[in-house]
Amino acid sequence: VEQAKCSAAIAAVDKNVLPSVRVLGIGSGSTVVYAVQRLVELKDQNKLNPDLVCVATSFQSKQLISDAGLRGVDLDDLPALDSEQRCFKSIDVTIDGADEVDSELNAIKGGGAAHLREKLVANASKKLVLIADYRKDSQTLGDKWDCGIPVEILPLAWRTIKRQIESLCPKSNISSTSTVAIPVSADSAADAFAFQSPRAELRQAVRKAGPVVTDNGNFILDVAVGKIHDPRRVEHLIKMIPGVIEVGLFSGIAKEAWFGNEDGSILCRT
Numbered sequence: 001v002e003q004a005k006c007s008a009a010i011a012a013v014d015k016n017v018l019p020s021v022r023v024l025g026i027g028s029g030s031t032v033v034y035a036v037q038r039l040v041e042l043k044d045q046n047k048l049n050p051d052l053v054c055v056a057t058s059f060q061s062k063q064l065i066s067d068a069g070l071r072g073v074d075l076d077d078l079p080a081l082d083s084e085q086r087c088f089k090s091i092d093v094t095i096d097g098a099d100e101v102d103s104e105l106n107a108i109k110g111g112g113a114a115h116l117r118e119k120l121v122a123n124a125s126k127k128l129v130l131i132a133d134y135r136k137d138s139q140t141l142g143d144k145w146d147c148g149i150p151v152e153i154l155p156l157a158w159r160t161i162k163r164q165i166e167s168l169c170p171k172s173n174i175s176s177t178s179t180v181a182i183p184v185s186a187d188s189a190a191d192a193f194a195f196q197s198p199r200a201e202l203r204q205a206v207r208k209a210g211p212v213v214t215d216n217g218n219f220i221l222d223v224a225v226g227k228i229h230d231p232r233r234v235e236h237l238i239k240m241i242p243g244v245i246e247v248g249l250f251s252g253i254a255k256e257a258w259f260g261n262e263d264g265s266i267l268c269r270t
């Protein structure tokens with residue numbers, strides 16, 4: 001698996017981090033470590049833009065940037081790209097990992113509890129490139145990733161938020177045999193999407209007592225909903241709940257996804 005991650009990372013960096021790239025977003029997680037290692041190699045070969053600056057997406061990512069001897073910069077310190085100060089996409093390209101990617105390049109992210117800043121940086125990027133091993137390459141979100149959708153929430157009301165997420169779809173519409181289309185709004189069955197009755201679990205830390213606390217001081221609920229046929233709708237439905245800060249569904253954001261396969265081959269989907 002590590003070799004597959006490494007191959008995908010190298011291929012994605014070589015294809016996307018050209019000398020013309022001046023501002024690069026660096027994601028979080030274990031796969032992106034290989035991308036930064038490749039950046040160091042390119043830097044040593046003078047193949048990077050000499051003015052390259054990197055935007056971190058977490059404390060881990062900030063540490064990767066500084067340990068690699070790359071120049072870090074805060075998102076808000078980047079100059080606007082147009083005179084009217086309107087263009088908010090100040091990052092040329094961002095390279096980041098993912099927990100699962102579907103055939104439309106929608107992704108589940110947040111396995112590393114970093115998706116709030118990752119989505120902020122991805123949204124401010126002209127191009128988001130995902131890198132992953134073959135385990136993340138899916139037809140439909142929820143096929144392979146069984147830890148649920150990471151949702152960053154306000155700690156002070158976590159039980160109330162959990163209850164509201166778990167009440168998102170009336171159980172009465174769930175048939176016992178299969179996932180059924182559940183009208184989200186009473187007025188239109190067209191709003192329906194396949195959605196199991198969600199279960200939200202507060203993510204517990206491993207080497208710290210109590211729940212995971214994100215870099216932003218918040219909690220994570222992992223929301224299991226089964227297969228996600230309409231990621232954008234599920235994302236919006238959860239995001240509308242008061243106290244939800246960010247949902248680990250990246251719908252229609254990524255432009256490219258690179259997967260390392262078990263046999264050493266590499267797959268790029270656009």
Ligand code: DER
Pocket residue numbers: 027028029030031032096097098099108109110111112113114115118
């Ligand atoms: O938290 C995140 O979204 C990370 O990008 C993560 O999910 C990917 O992690 P991995 O590269 O360690 O699989």
